[in-house]
Amino acid sequence: MQIEKHISDLLYRYQCVTVPGFGAFLTETISAHVTGSASSFFPPKKVVSFNANVKNNDGLLANHVALQEKMSYELAVIKIGDVVNEWTYLLQNRNRVVLKNIGEISVNNEMNWVFEPVNTINYLTDSFGLSSFVSPEITREVLKQEVEALEEKAPIIFTPERKRDYSYLKYAAVFVVMLGAGGLGYMTYNNQQIETKTLAVQKNVQEKVQQQIQEATFVISNPINTVELAVAEEKMPYHLVAGAYRSEENAKKAIVELNAAGFEKAKMLPLNNHNLYPVVYGSFKNLNDAQTERKNIQKTHNAEAWLLIE
Template sequence: MQIEKHISDLLYRYQCVTVPGFGAFLTETVSAHVTGSASSFFPPKKVVSFNANVKNNDGLLANHVALQEKMSYELAVIKINDVVNEWTYLLQNRNHLVLKNIGEISVNNEMNWVFEPTNTVNYLTDSFGLTPFVSPEITREVLKKEVEALEEKAPIIFTPERKKDYSYLKYAAVFVVMLGVGGFGYKSYYDQQITNETLLVEKNVQEKVQQQIQEATFMLSNPIPSVELAIVEEKMPYHLVAGAYRSKENANKAIAELNAAGFENAKMLPLNKYKLYPVVYGSFKTLNEAQSERRAIQKSHNAEAWLLID
């Protein structure tokens, strides 16, 4: 089991990760800084250190291992203890213990453990995506000295620029403007002259036409016969009947009652073959109009109204 992987994961979230019976890995946040003459820029980061005196089990590492490896807490403690025994054995025999992405632990002459953190991983999540970079040194002073040396050998003489005389353009512009104004004025005068002459000609023509009209005499030897226009009555073959009466007097009374009820188009049809005078609410050109009116009258006035078609 790679316990150093679990330790590395916890260092992103916690400042102290204790390995029971071995020691604790601590993190300290360091601000961004610049080092060296070449201006090396480093982003903020978490610096990892190791303290071999903190060995108590706080449960953080064991709980994490149990969840990630899907085992019980007790079994995780046993697994961690086995790995710690291996690490301790290596260090007691003066071997280097390399923990991936964390650092390296070695033993000095006094048999003390010395921890050297790795610089390839930044455990500060706020600095995600930021990497160190080196800015080249600016040689501003060196370039200044070189320019001064060149000036001593060949002094630079500034020759004032001779300004060209463009005054003739001003007069040319004035001439063009005056030419344009004169052309526009002449065109306006010419158009006005054409308009005046046209009006004069039209006036003379109108006077002559009026004189000829006054002098003209119209005499018609054969008058045009009058034409009588026959008025074609629009055919309305659909009649909505209110009733039929043998007496013309009763039919007229029925019409008067219908007019009083608001049916202004009520009228009497000619005597039919049954010797009856039909009284109708009105006549219509189309069957749809007649049927629509019949339905309305049957609901509001006469349920027995019926449709007669010529």
């Protein structure tokens, strides 16, 4: 049994996969980054590491092996133990343990286990299809130096301007100022007269309106109907996934089976980027509720249930 294949499959969905009695493979997500003078761009990825001190059986690997190999949980634990004994024997005799698509484990001079991960596999599903690339160097500084050299060689000639007589402009400015002052005085007087008449008319109109309001009786014959405002649907970004199906018909059948099993909130999410229809046990508003329900379902119904975060 090639247990490394099952470990590799689980690393796509979980941050920690423990091999009982041997150690744990851990994943850490790193952001996209640029390295080197040639501008090498690398997409986000999951980096795999190994911790030989974590050896407790959390049931994840054994449950997965039991489901994939069509055997009981107890037999899966025994099979895993046989593989662990073989790996341990190889390391005690200073041999390498090669795990396909995961890495190599060797022993140093102090008899400590050293793990070297495989860098060609990216376990971050969000980076599916993305690869690293190298951007060519931009020669901006070379062009700048060429322009500066041309500027030094090109002669600059200044042509003196002829002095012109603009004395007539000051007389025109004085005339414009006097004309503006006269017009401003007339406009101020005219505006004051208009404002006085407007206030008198407004006062008369307000008195008539107040008198009519006191005498009037208001009766609303056609009241406005009540307007119902639509309340925005509460966002539920955490989904507990039971499986993903290529066919929409199979996804609907899975929902019927989950409803029959007592999961009344089971539903189908829209088609994702991988052309699959995710079927979920339910959606949750916060991460704590989603993780609690995931643990319960993994123990009682489906050990392969996993969490999707939008």
